[in-house]
Amino acid sequence: MNGDSEPDDLARALEAALFAATEPMSVQQLRQYVGDRADITSALERLAGDYAGRGINLVERGGRWHFQTAADMAHMLRREKEEPRRLSRAGMETLAIIAYHEPVSRAEIEAIRGVQVAKGTIDVLMEAGWVRPAGRREVPGRPLIYATTPEFLTHFGLESRRDLPGLEDLRAAGLLDPVDLAMEGAMEGLFEREDDDSALENMGEEA
Amino acid sequence: MNGDSEPDDLARALEAALFAATEPMSVQQLRQYVGDRADITSALERLAGDYAGRGINLVERGGRWHFQTAADMAHMLRREKEEPRRLSRAGMETLAIIAYHEPVSRAEIEAIRGVQVAKGTIDVLMEAGWVRPAGRREVPGRPLIYATTPEFLTHFGLESRRDLPGLEDLRAAGLLDPVDLAMEGAMEGLFEREDDDSALENMGEEA
Amino acid sequence: MAEREEAFDLFEAPRAAGEVLTLSFESWEGPLDLLLNLARSQKVDLKQISILALVEQYLRFIAEAKALKLELAADYLVMAAWLAYLKSALLLPRAMQEEPSPEELALRLHLRLQRLSAMRDAGARLMARDRLGRDVFVRGAPEGLRVDKRALWQASLYDLVAAYGQVKARTQPASHVVSRRPVMTLDAALERVGRLVGARLDWARLESFLPEGLSGAFGRSALASSFVAMLELARQGRVDIKQEGIFAPIFLRTAMEAATVERDGVEA
Numbered sequence: 169m170n171g172d173s174e175p176d177d178l179a180r181a182l183e184a185a186l187f188a189a190t191e192p193m194s195v196q197q198l199r200q201y202v203g204d205r206a207d208i209t210s211a212l213e214r215l216a217g218d219y220a221g222r223g224i225n226l227v228e229r230g231g232r233w234h235f236q237t238a239a240d241m242a243h244m245l246r247r248e249k250e251e252p253r254r255l256s257r258a259g260m261e262t263l264a265i266i267a268y269h270e271p272v273s274r275a276e277i278e279a280i281r282g283v284q285v286a287k288g289t290i291d292v293l294m295e296a297g298w299v300r301p302a303g304r305r306e307v308p309g310r311p312l313i314y315a316t317t318p319e320f321l322t323h324f325g326l327e328s329r330r331d332l333p334g335l336e337d338l339r340a341a342g343l344l345d346p347v348d349l350a351m352e353g354a355m356e357g358l359f360e361r362e363d364d365d366s367a368l369e370n371m372g373e374e375a
Numbered sequence: 376m377n378g379d380s381e382p383d384d385l386a387r388a389l390e391a392a393l394f395a396a397t398e399p400m401s402v403q404q405l406r407q408y409v410g411d412r413a414d415i416t417s418a419l420e421r422l423a424g425d426y427a428g429r430g431i432n433l434v435e436r437g438g439r440w441h442f443q444t445a446a447d448m449a450h451m452l453r454r455e456k457e458e459p460r461r462l463s464r465a466g467m468e469t470l471a472i473i474a475y476h477e478p479v480s481r482a483e484i485e486a487i488r489g490v491q492v493a494k495g496t497i498d499v500l501m502e503a504g505w506v507r508p509a510g511r512r513e514v515p516g517r518p519l520i521y522a523t524t525p526e527f528l529t530h531f532g533l534e535s536r537r538d539l540p541g542l543e544d545l546r547a548a549g550l551l552d553p554v555d556l557a558m559e560g561a562m563e564g565l566f567e568r569e570d571d572d573s574a575l576e577n578m579g580e581e582a
Numbered sequence: 583m584a585e586r587e588e589a590f591d592l593f594e595a596p597r598a599a600g601e602v603l604t605l606s607f608e609s610w611e612g613p614l615d616l617l618l619n620l621a622r623s624q625k626v627d628l629k630q631i632s633i634l635a636l637v638e639q640y641l642r643f644i645a646e647a648k649a650l651k652l653e654l655a656a657d658y659l660v661m662a663a664w665l666a667y668l669k670s671a672l673l674l675p676r677a678m679q680e681e682p683s684p685e686e687l688a689l690r691l692h693l694r695l696q697r698l699s700a701m702r703d704a705g706a707r708l709m710a711r712d713r714l715g716r717d718v719f720v721r722g723a724p725e726g727l728r729v730d731k732r733a734l735w736q737a738s739l740y741d742l743v744a745a746y747g748q749v750k751a752r753t754q755p756a757s758h759v760v761s762r763r764p765v766m767t768l769d770a771a772l773e774r775v776g777r778l779v780g781a782r783l784d785w786a787r788l789e790s791f792l793p794e795g796l797s798g799a800f801g802r803s804a805l806a807s808s809f810v811a812m813l814e815l816a817r818q819g820r821v822d823i824k825q826e827g828i829f830a831p832i833f834l835r836t837a838m839e840a841a842t843v844e845r846d847g848v849e850a
Contacts, residue, residue, distance in 0.1 A: 175428065175429055175430070179429075179430070180428075180429055180430035180445065180448070181430060181448060181451055182430070183429055183430030183431050184430035184431060184444040184445060184448040184451065184452060184719075185430075185448075185451065185452065187430070187431050187442070187444055187719075187721055187722070188444050188452050188719040188720075188721070188722045189722045189723070190722035190723045191722075191723065201451055201452070202451070221382065221387075222382055222386075222387055222390055223382070223386070223387035223388060223389065223390030223391035223392075223394070224390050224391060224394045234723075235394065235721075236725070237390075237391040237394050237395050237725055238387065238391055241387065241388060241391035241392075244388055244391065244392065244408055244409065245391065245392065245395050245408065245725065245727050245728060246727075246728040246729075246730055247407055247408060247727070247728070247729050247730070248729075248730050248731075248732055249729050249730065249731050249732065250731075250732050250733075250734040251731050251732065251733055251734060252734045252736050253733045253734065253735055253736065254735075254736055254737065255735060255736075255737045255741070257745065260737060260741055260742065260745035261745045261746070261748065261749050263737070263742060263745070264742050264743070264745040264746035264749065265746065265749060267742065267746075268746055280749060280753065281749055281753070282749075282752060282753045292735070295733070295735070296733075296735035298735075323737075324737075324738075324739040324742060325739060326739070332743070333743055335750065338743065338746070338747045338750065341743075341747075343743065343744055343746075343747030343748075343751070344747050344750055344751045392727065394721060394724065394725075395724055395725040395726060395727055396724060396726075396727050397724045397726050397727070408727065432718075441720060442720070442721060443714065443718040443719060443720055444718050444719045445718070446712040446717055446718050448718075449712065449716075449717040449718065452719055453716070453717070462709065464611065464705075465611055467702075467705035467706070467708070467709055468611075468698075468701055468702055468705050470705060470708065471701045471702075471704040471705035471708055472701050474704075474708070475701065475704055487694075487697050487698060487701060488611065488612070488614070488615075488698060488701075489611075489612050489613065489614025489615065489694065489698060490611050490612030490614065490615070490657075529714055530713055530714045530715070531708055531711045531713060531714075532711050532712050532713065532714065532718065533711075539704070539708075540704065540707040540708065540711070541703075541704060541707065545700055545704070548700075550696060550697055550700040551700075554690060554693045554694055554697065557693050558686070558689065558690060558693065561689055561693065
């Protein structure tokens with residue numbers, strides 16, 4: 169503040185009233201707090217000057233006064249926070265198909281999965297930075313085709329896509345064994361949901 | 376403000392963040408907004424000094440900082456504000472016992488008050504956000520013990536528990552010690568006096 | 583007499599003016615609280631109060647309440663009895679005293695009163711502070727600090743590979759194996775009932791022919807098949823059936839004729 173002196177009682181009262189107020193206040197309204205004084209407006213102007221260079225400003229808008237944080241501080245009052253989230257099963261499968269078969273169109277992914285792929289599923293994979301559009305397939309309808317990105321390789325610790333285990337490796341690891349009954353039940357639930365157009369499933373939530 | 380100069384960027388950022396915040400903020404929390412700087416605490420103390428004589432003050436309560444209106448503005452502002460719910464006498468005493476003895480079990484509270492503590496009494500204090508369960512005492516029965524919260528300090532305008540009114544005097548007078556402990560010390564004095572028949576009437580003296 | 587009036591003042595203090603003699607113990611938080619109020623009415627430092635005088639005050643107070651036919655909570659009466667005991671002990675010749683000494687008991691009471699008094703004062707001083715929301719106020723309309731959340735997607739290579747494995751396992755042309763249903767066939771039941779009934783001579787309940795410890799679908803299947811088997815065996819004349827009434831237990835045994843025939847056959 170310009171700080172020539174301590175603020176006088178009127179200035180202090182105005183400060184407190186404006187600070188505690190839930191809405192901008194007119195001189196009329198302020199009068200009800202600080203008393204019927206002629207010099208309220210000039211005191212407000214002096215106060216506004218005090219705060220001019222600070223992180224908080226006193227401003228007048230349409231005859232009503234309020235405190236606000238300085239405009240150049242707005243960026244600081246927002247903070248980005250990263251939240252770890254897991255891919256849903258649909259997301260995981262779609263990503264796997266793109267990785268093993270790239271470039272693939274959505275129709276091809278659906279053919280391999282045996283279920284529809286919600287639009288949101290691919291969007292999430294793109295948001296994660298693992299999948300990118302890789303042009304269009306030169307067939308009728310010219311569908312978009314998708315491929316993985318360098319970030320995909322980085323995230324999964326792969327040098328190249330050739331490092332992905334082959335079908336024989338999967339079989340050896342028991343990953344191609346038919347799913348058991350309980351699993352099938354769960355999968356049925358999954359399929360039903362995917363047919364639903366509104367589904368788009370909350371991709372992020374754990375399926 | 377003391378106004379020797381315009382506030383620096385850190386001071387402005389702290390002002391803005393604390394003004395915009397809906398809750399008191401620790402240095403740790405402020406760091407997430409203003410950046411990882413070593414001098415946040417000293418900047419806050421300087422800021423608090425700047426505001427000391429104003430209608431708004433910057434205060435520290437239990438390691439958390441917030442702006443509030445100056446205490447001498449109470450009469451002016453209270454007009455429109457609702458008085459917070461009044462505590463019953465049982466509530467007041469129980470709160471005082473928890474604050475001055477914390478952590479303390481319900482049985483210990485009852486020993487001091489000489490009556491059972493109604494379950495609702497501690498509930499009210501917890502609902503107000505002033506008291507929290509603070510683990511269990513490692514004695515038979517493992518009773519819950521209670522302590523005050525940072526909100527307690529904020530509400531009652533205490534920088535820390537050391538600022539509890541009269542805490543040092545009470546401690547020095549042994550009034551925060553359990554009766555059994557105080558008995559041991561007091562009995563020695565009592566036995567010395569036992570020869571004096573008139574002692575009966577003034578039991579309390581020097582106790 | 584003066585003290586007596588004081589006691590009455592205490593009664594009335596928390597009451598609205600005009601409500602004379604509406605005595606109520608609701609104003610006190612138990613006997614210790616009442617004692618502390620009486621002690622404070624001695625108008626000396628709590629450290630200086632006379633316990634003996636306090637005991638007398640309390641007992642007079644209780645007597646007063648009884649005279650007015652007030653309902654007294656039990657703990658007030660317990661305290662009164664204890665204080666009466668304390669008073670007599672304090673007045674007895676020293677030699678007749680027991681452990682713990684009355685002085686010790688009095689001192690204990692005194693210490694308790696001091697502690698309660700200290701906390702009562704502390705509570706009042708806390709309440710009198712400049713309290714947030716009553717005396718001092720936070721900002722009425724804070725802009726709020728925003729936290730923009732950004733999803734950080736996570737998945738492991740194993741998740742990826744396992745997901746692919748699941749897709750392949752699900753969609754590759756699989757050779758389906760029909761799993762065995764948990765049933766007992768009629769043939770099995772015929773064989774089992776026929777064999778078991780031959781080994782028994784007396785009537786036995788149908789259920790006793792089932793394998794032990796059955797439950798669920800297999801249990802029901804076994805019962806149904808055994809029932810049909812029983813009917814079939816009866817049709818062949820190999821068993822007799824008996825039932826006392828509808829829904830009553832069903833008994834069966836080897837048909838007497840058939841048994842004879844079979845035995846003959848064996849002998850032949």
